[in-house]
Amino acid sequence: MMEFDDIRNWVVRCVRCGTCKYTNETYLPSCPAGERFRFEPFYASGKNFIARGIIEGALKFSDPGVVEAIYSCPTCGNCQSQCPLPHHEHLVDIYEAMRARAVEEGAGPLPAHKPLLASLRQYDNPWMQPRASKVRWAKELGIKDISKEKARVLYFVGCTAALDPTLRNIPTATATLLKSAGVDFGILGEAEICCASTTLRIGDRKLFKNLAERNIELLNRIKVETIVTSCAGCFKTLKHDYKSIGKIKPQILHSSEFIYRLFLGGKLKFKKEANQVVTYHDPCHLGRLGGVFDPPRRILRYLPGITFREMDRIRENAYCCGAGGGVRTAFPDWATDNVGTRIEEAEKTGARLLVSTCPFCAQNFMTGIEKKGSSLEYVDLVDLLNRLIRE
Amino acid sequence: MEKEEIKKRLEEIAGKEWVRDDAATLFLYSRDMTENEPHAPDWVVMPENPGEIQAVMRLANETLTPVTPYVSGANVGGLTIPVKGGIILDLKRMNRILEINESDMYALVEPGVTFGHLRADLDRNHPKLIYTYPMAPPFTSVTCNALLDGLCNLSHPHGATSDWINSLEVVLPSGELARIGSAAISGRWVSRVPLPDLAGLFIGWQGLTGIVTKIAVQLCPKPAFLKRAFILPYSYSTAYEMMRELSWTRVLDDIAGLSWVAGKMMYGRHGPITRDPGEPGFILFVEYSANTRSELWSKTMILNNLLKDFERKGKTFEGPLDINAILRFFPEYAKLANFPTTLDFLLDYAESGGFSWVGSYGPTSNWTSPTEKGSAIMEKYGFPPLFNCRSMKGGHYGSLRFLIPFDKRDPEVTKKLRICLEEICDLLLDEGFIPYKAPNWAAKKIISRADPGWVNLLKTVKNALDPNGILNPGHWGF
Ligand SMILES: Cc1cc2nc3c(=O)[nH]c(=O)nc-3n(C[C@H](O)[C@H](O)[C@H](O)COP(=O)(O)OP(=O)(O)OC[C@H]3O[C@@H](n4cnc5c(N)ncnc54)[C@H](O)[C@@H]3O)c2cc1C
Ligand code: SF4
Ligand code: SF4
Secondary structure, eight states, X not given: OXXXXXXXXXXTTOOOOXXXXXXXXXXXXXXXXXXXXXXXXXXXXXXXXXXXXXXXXXXXXXXXXXXXXXXXXXXXXXXXXXXXXXXXXXHHHHHHHHHHHHXXXXXXXXXXXXXXXXXXXXXXSTTSOOGGGGGGGGTTSOOEETTTSXXXXXXXXXXXXXXXXXGTHHHHHHHHHHHHTTOOEEEOGXXXXXXXXXXXXXXXXXXXXXXXHHHHHHHHHTTOXXXXXXXXXXXXXXXXXXXXXXXXXXXXXXXHHHHHHHHHTTOOOOOSOOOEEEEEOOOTTTTTTTOOOHXXXXXHHHSTTEEEOOOSSOGGGOOOOSXXXXXXXXXXXXXXXXXXXXXXXXXXXXXXXXXXXXXXXXXXXXXXXXXXXXXXXXXXXXXXXXXXXXX | OXXXXXXXXXXXXXXXXXXXXXHHHHHHTTOOSSSXXXXXXXXXXXXXXXXXXXXXXXXXXXXXXXXXXXXXXXXXXXXXXXXXXXXXXEOTTOOOEEEEETTTTEXXXXXXXXXXXXXXXXXXXXXXXXXXXXXXXXXXXXXXXXXXXXXXXXXXXXXSGGGGEEEEEEEOTTSOEEEEEHHHHTSOOSOSTTSOOGGGGTTTSTTSSOEEEEEEEEOEEOXXXXXXXXXXXXXXXXXXXXXXXXXXXXXXXXXXXXXXXXXXXXXXXXXXXXXXXXXXXXXXXXXXXXXXXHHXXXXXXXXXXXXXXXXXXXXXXEEEEEHHHHHHHOGGGGGGTSSSOOOHXXXXXXXXXXXXXXXXXXXXXXXXXXXXXXXXXXXXXXXXXXXXXXXXXXXXXXXXXXXXXXXXXXXHHHHHHHHHHHHXXXXXXXXXXXXXXXXXXXXXXXXXXXXXXXXXXXXXXXXXXXXXXXXSTTSTTO
């Protein structure tokens, strides 16, 4: 996380060479924003130059096109993987710092983002749902409430997985897998607070700080050894973005990493074969921006009956589904169109199952698959594993 | 016509979504990486096909609105800065590779097709064919490069990229559409001969005479074996003597060089760069190819024998060093091992997004003097003496380019840079070299020294094609 004043010396490094517009060596589109809007302001170089223009006084956040350009970006970080210059590792930080300054100056966020922030203030989740709804999925599963009972592992469910009824299989499958592997775990239930990824991505730093501080205090207080997340966004926020606010003592793992360890330890027994061709989508916040590429792939490669095929753009080059950074909220049609291109890439592999590891990507993929009438089935990795451990 | 009315008409032509005039967009298209003064357009339009470009040109004529074509804006000469405002036609959406003809060995592409895209398509779908690649970033336009007489890694045997053009389709300033070369007669995009060569009306003109909407460029068979080697001569004169003699061997695909400064930049050096005593002054790189191992071996022998002769003559140099051997010890050289490439070390040297140059073509018989004098000018103004050169078209001429990454934030540096570039430009002209991709200020210098008959003809052609002066005004002295 960077402050606007810290980006000065980085934005000037952009020379507008355009190398970030496509993937290195394979030359496939890398930037969903650029692909959609095509005009220069929407690429990484455009945002760098707008920042430079603002710093040098040639542009203001209130100027037409400025806020539109900086918010029309899922903050996927693909540009970071392609840009060869030293500022590359700060590109997403730069966009987030610009958004934060836009919010401070009253120019941001976009109107569509405001209800999310209001919901976060009122309910500690962005989905306008009362806190009690967060445990609905867990009823009758007999999961420990960690505020009342001690456990070694906290399953941090995340707002989207806990509150979107169409994604209920993600938390239930995760809990079932943890149970079947004999993991001593619990959930926070109603006490779980949004990780605040959304606030950071759309630029409300005050709210981010508030939620992050409360989370850090809570997550340290419950004294678990490990925190496991379902959501790539929660994972990246807790593990990487909180560092500028405070330290979370327990180790933070994404469910795919934790389950891979269980898998290696022989704790998961599969009773069925999938007999499917499968491909895998790297969520940006887990892969490129979170550094986790291999555990989900290794699991998929070892699963009985699975033929695993990679898409053209993978790992650091993986093409974003287009949901993140507030894009799905502000530009739902673009997010759906964008995921359509990723779905086509997945279809090209001949896969029947499209596996990924993020509830937020899941929402977008499921909408896209329906809109396209694709024969692909989207499955979260935990859901797939859960199907295979059952009789 | 009022601005709002022009905008409405543009939206009717290209679609509302593809016309922008907001402050952020105008800011982005008003400047490039160079020191050339920014100037904003009034609108940026992204057409999808030649028909839309024709309609824009008719509207521009009717309203006397300037039009500047644009693809990546990476020409390093301010050539896409709309110095008189008006419309920027960003051609990125016209990015289809229309045909790769394996038998006749050409690629027919739209102007938005970049080197990266062409390379990827050839590698994936036509692995027997290759194109020629510049040291420009991968996502710059194949069409623009050819129209700007680009220099690339196969320029030694085949010449500037303009020599690779078979046929064109172009929208004239009037809005009419014309085909040039064999495509005009037979519909086949195979050659520019045997016809009056009208391609010259558009090559080197920096978009002042027409907007090319299709271009067929020659492809080459991919050799089975390829070898890239580096030689490090201690003096410029030895380097150039070697380059000339190497071109006489007739066996090399690329003969090019960079000054020692580039080597230091490659290792991430910023700030003042000095030459250590005893350090080679030049990085000369050659590439050659063959169908068989024995042919490759024979070429290697020719190269080695020539270098032995140089040794016997007492000339000092290191090498030849095979690129693969170098890469084992110095992975930084990967940037010079495969094209297209992004020369990040060069672009980031000044750590502030500023990059400029004076590039030129001229007689290889006189490479050394402008190199030495040009380097001295650069040093005088506090810029590291970074230059590169290439043997062109069998050694019939050569390129010489002085490159200056500069601190764009510092107005004093920018002022110094302008003076330095002007001095180098004058020097090159004095020494028989002609600046290419000439920025407006350099074009004026060229014109001031040109044969008056040439200048008159230039004006006659421009006025005949573009009587209202609407295409890219302010460039080439118009
Ligand atoms: C670091 C670096 C290294 C480089 N190295 C090389 C090199 O080794 N060799 C080399 O040749 N070049 C080199 N270049 C220069 C440049 O990138 C290329 O010439 C490039 O191909 C220009 O493409 P572009 O898309 O940026 O063109 P633009 O800058 O967008 O346009 C170039 C010119 O063409 C005009 N134009 C655009 N479209 C059309 C059209 N359809 N019809 C007619 N005119 C049109 C524009 O108005 C402008 O005058 C380098 C550039 C950089 C930044
Ligand atoms: S962000 Fe990096 S890759 Fe993209 S244009 Fe700027 S310098 Fe080039
Ligand atoms: S973060 Fe993604 S969408 Fe945004 S500029 Fe970078 S590549 Fe484009």
